[in-house]
Amino acid sequence: MPRSRMRRSGREWFSSLPACLLLLAVVVFSTSSDIHNQMLRGGEQLWGGYYKLRSDPVEPTCDPNRDLEGAIAEELASGSDLDDDLLDLLGSEPKDPEKVRQSVEQALEDCQNRHERYEEIRDRLTPAVRAYRSVELFVADLIAFGLESQRFILVILVMLCAATATLTRHHIAMRAMQTRLDYTVSHALQSVANFMLLGSSALFRHSTVAAGGDVSPERMLLHNLWVIGFAVLTLASLYRLFRPPVDLEPGGSLNKAFLAVPLYTVMCLISGTYFALIGHASGIGIYLGTMMELADMFLNVALYVWVGMMLKQTCMAALVFNVFRPWRMPPEMLAVVAVLVAAIPTAYTGASGIFVIAAGAVIYSELRAAGARRQLALAATAMSGSLGVVLRPCLLVVVIAYLNREVTTDELFGWGIWVFLLTATLFMVVALSVNRQNRFDFAPVSEALPATLSALKPLVPYALVMASIILFYLWALDVRMDEFSAPRLLPVIMLGILLYEHISARRHARKDSEALTHQGLEHSIRGATNDTTSEIGALLLLLGLSVSIGGVIERSHLMGLFPQAFESAWSAMLLMVVLLVILGMIMDAFGAVILVSATVAGIAYASGIDPIHFWMVTLVAFEFGYLSPPVALNHLLTRQVVGEAEIAAAQAEPGTFYQRHERIIMPLITMAIALVLVAFVPLLFYAV
Known part of the structure; x- marks a missing residue:
């Protein structure tokens, strides 16, 4: 192997590699439970009553021959x-x-x-039983270790990736740092926020020790990891503050500089200040500690981000676009197709923002290559992750069902299909009727159909790889592909696809050593993990501080200003819609779901709103919020993946007010109409 291929940057050694190992460990630990279940079944089939053979029997002390x-x-x-x-x-x-x-x-x-x-x-207890038992008990111990280590893996992963996001300037903000003033203001406030997080975690640790009682070593280790992690994060932001890059533009505007401050920093400053004023400075640390209660959920989010980044490394998105390209669709129609097709991988990547991060750049570039104007391509990219959040096996819906016993995943996904059809139809109508600038001049069927069938052939191996892994899990481990198994199956599927592309590249490029270098399996995994570390750090830290903001709303008793029940379901629904959209504007999806489950949901149920109806409204309202200024998280993520240059070029394009702001207005029209219909039409059938 050439020496150049073995070279790794410091970031890859100290960030990407540990993150990759941690994510693989999560997959191994979760898969080991499936293996263990099958081993128990196999032991029972081979030796009836195997559960009695799992431990050596203890000889009774009584005398069976007693007179x-x-x-x-x-x-x-x-x-x-x-x-x-x-x-x-x-x-x-x-x-x-x-x-x-x-x-x-x-x-x-x-x-x-x-x-x-x-x-x-x-x-x-034959030698065969003892050998089988030793392996089975080892797997059982591995599962127990995995369950116990989930919280520690999460803390290390969050801190490791957050520090990486800080050093690489990859945190989510309203705008990117462009000038020296942007950089100074952003990293100065990040340093203050990180020091606030460090102090809050240290105070929480001190109060836990001072309270007396037996503090378990595991809990104390968690406290220490949080403190060490935020200390490292503080040092990382201070390092960046005093070591600015040389390519920054001089000068800058203070108003614009504040927009370059990461959202997690703003949330931290708000919540930290509030908790300090009420004499509860350890509040942020306490609410971040609640993440440990849902460690498996947050680790699943990290796995979905990793899956998305591996998807970004494959050729699948480009090959799917090749299927539709022979029809010579107008850009508006192709944008509709892109958003509809993106709904399925969105459901399998957990949330809309994750998919925008993973595939947004490909969708944007393909739409631009097909002749779409920048504003339309940006609108479709931001919308690409919004329609699939109601489809199986979206992690967000699983979290809702986990936190609310009034609903089940089957019920939510069942109604989610209808919500998806509604939003898809509305987006198609808006895209094809408002500001359509191209005629419907499709290619003849005799010309397009053969080309489409030919374009489908390269996708067949991908389908076979996916089907093989899914069937293996089904037949060998009795695990079906659903919302519960998807987080551990999808990384394996994506690794299988990357392996296929690696083998295919070797077969077609054996004479081109340079091609082999850039298309290798290890290179793809390394590239995916490099992207994953920054994205996980930005997303999970934002999510954690969203939980803290939820704590501010909860402890300030803002919800107490509203009635705990409304006489009219219509009045209650109107309030719910406004509140949910606002939460979608300012909070991450998972943090918002936790807050809504603890506060708003009870008011809705008491007011006569059906729980399934309420959560369908919640999902649509959140997506509307993610597309709505002033924050518009999905647009921020779109900006992050397509680059500031494309955003600036789109804003410089001439045209009417709608044409100059189409990337914002088109998604808002679609989701606003969908929200009104989903929220109020069902009330006609069951509200009194």
Whole structure:
């Protein structure tokens, strides 16, 4: 192997590689439970009653050959040492010989049965059973270790990736840092926020120790990891503050500089200031600690980000666009197709923002290559992750069902299909009727159909790889592809696809060593993980601070200003829509769901709103919020993946007000109409 291929940057050694190992560990730990279940079933099939053979039997201490008559006589004699006067004083009666006989006979029989079971189990513990058992128990221990280590893996992953996002200037903000003033203001406030997080975590640790009682080593280790992590994060932001890059533009505007401050920093400053003013400075640390209660959910988010980044490394998105390119669709129609097709991978990547990060750049570039104007391509890119959040197996819906016993995933996904069809239809109508600038001049079927069928052929191997892995899990591990298994199956599927592309590249480029270098499996995984570390750091830190903002809203009793129940479901729904859209504007989806479950949901139920209806409205309202200024998270992520140059070029394009702001207005029209219909039309059928 050439020496150049072995070179790794410091970031790859100290950030990407550990993050990759941690993510792989999560997949291994979660898959080991499936393997263990199958091993238990296999052991039961091979050796009936295998559960009895999982541990060495303990030989009973009783004597199975004890003389019955002698034991009875001994038992009867045990109470004969007391004289009659003492027996009368204690109120005891002489032992009944018949009852003593029955008791001794039963005890002797039980003793003999225990010895028989002991002999039976000992005889069945053959070398084959012992070998099988050792492997099965090792897997069981691995599962137990994995469950216990989830919280530690999450803390290390968050801190590692957050520091990486800080050093690479990859945190999510309203605008990118362009000038020296942008850089100074952003990193100065990041340093303040990170020091605030450090202080809050340290105070939380101190209060836990000062409270007395037994603090488990595991809990103390978690406290220490948070403190160490935020100390590293503070040092990373200070390092960046005093080591600015040389390519920054001089000068800058203070108003624009504040827009370059990451959203997590703003949330931290708000929540930290609030908690300090009410004399509860450890508040942020406490609410960040609540992330540990849902460690598996946040780790699944990280896995979905990794899946998205691996998808970005493959050729799948470009190959899918090749299927539609022969029809010569107008750009507006192709934008509709792109958003509809993106709904399925969105559902499998957990949330809209994750998919925009993963595939937004490909969607934008393909639409631009097909002749779409920049504003239309940006609108479709931002919308690409919005329609699929109601489809199976979206992680957000699973979290809703987990936190709310009033609904199930089957019910939510069942109605989610109808919501998807509604929003898809509305987007198609808006895209094809408002500001359409191209005629419908499709290619003839005789010309387009053969080309489409030919374009489908390269996708067949991908389908076979996916089907093979899914069937293997189904037949070998009895695991079906659903919303619960998707987080651990999808990374394996994407690794299989990358392996296929690697083998295919080697077969077609054996004579081109440079091509082999850039298309290798290790290179793709490394590139995906490099992107993943920054994205996980930006997303999970934002999510954690969203939980903290939720804590501010909860502790400030803002919801107490509203009635706990409305007489009219219509009035309640109107308030719910406004609140949910605002939450979608300012909070991450998972943090917002946690807050809504604890506060708003109860008011909705008490006001006569059906729980399933309420959560469908919540999902649509959140997506509307993610597309709405002033924050518009999906647009911020779009800006992050397509680059500031394209955004600036789109804003410089001439045209009407709608044409100059189409990337914002088109998604808002679509989701606003969908929100009104989803929120109020069902009330006509069940509201009194």
